[in-house]
Amino acid sequence: MDFPLIGTAIELRPFTLDDVAAAHEVYSDPRVMRYVGHGPVGTVAGTESIIRQFMAHQQAHGFGFWAVVDRASGTLIGDAGLARAASGEIEMGYTLGTAWWGRGLATEAAGLCVAAARGPLRIPRLRALVEAPNGASQRVLTKLGFTLSGTAMAFGREHLVYRLELSEIR
């Protein structure tokens, strides 16, 4: 699979350790991390550990969570990507810095992930987990065709489970 995945305003590419400082700006912000993982990341070392996990997943599976880069400025603005869950299902996720919210960029980034899953990666279905109060994230999912299909626990909290079948519309 070739990188970057090119959108209109953003592009996606695998993370490198050069991204740690910019990624920490995003992952240390409590507003950004309100519904993500275990919440804000307290140390740069913690962010480096996350980036190393993303890089290892990319190396092992040929896909992972990717850096979302603003094409106009080259700025890293967050992440979006795909990860293999313990169940074997492939999960999509995305996290952007607050300065970039409300411009359609998460929808664009998630759309590039769905296209990669459907196209080169040949992934038959995607799952996404989102907390009930996270209306913006649910809207991103429904705009891309995901539908609500139950609930699941993650990080000790109840999440809505959204799914998208790709094999039917390939």
Ligand SMILES: CC(C)(COP(=O)(O)OP(=O)(O)OC[C@H]1O[C@@H](n2cnc3c(N)ncnc32)[C@H](O)[C@@H]1OP(=O)(O)O)[C@@H](O)C(=O)NCCC(=O)NCCS
């Ligand atoms: C969720 C997030 C990724 C959305 O990013 P974004 O770039 O602002 O999203 P988009 O602009 O592409 O789309 C957001 C949509 O949600 C809508 N929206 C915004 N706030 C909303 C709310 N509180 N309730 C319902 N819909 C909302 C927007 O109007 C837009 O829909 P529209 O295009 O029909 O107008 C971003 O807020 C974020 O990074 N949050 C922190 C991390 C996070 O929660 N990640 C998801 C974990 S499941």
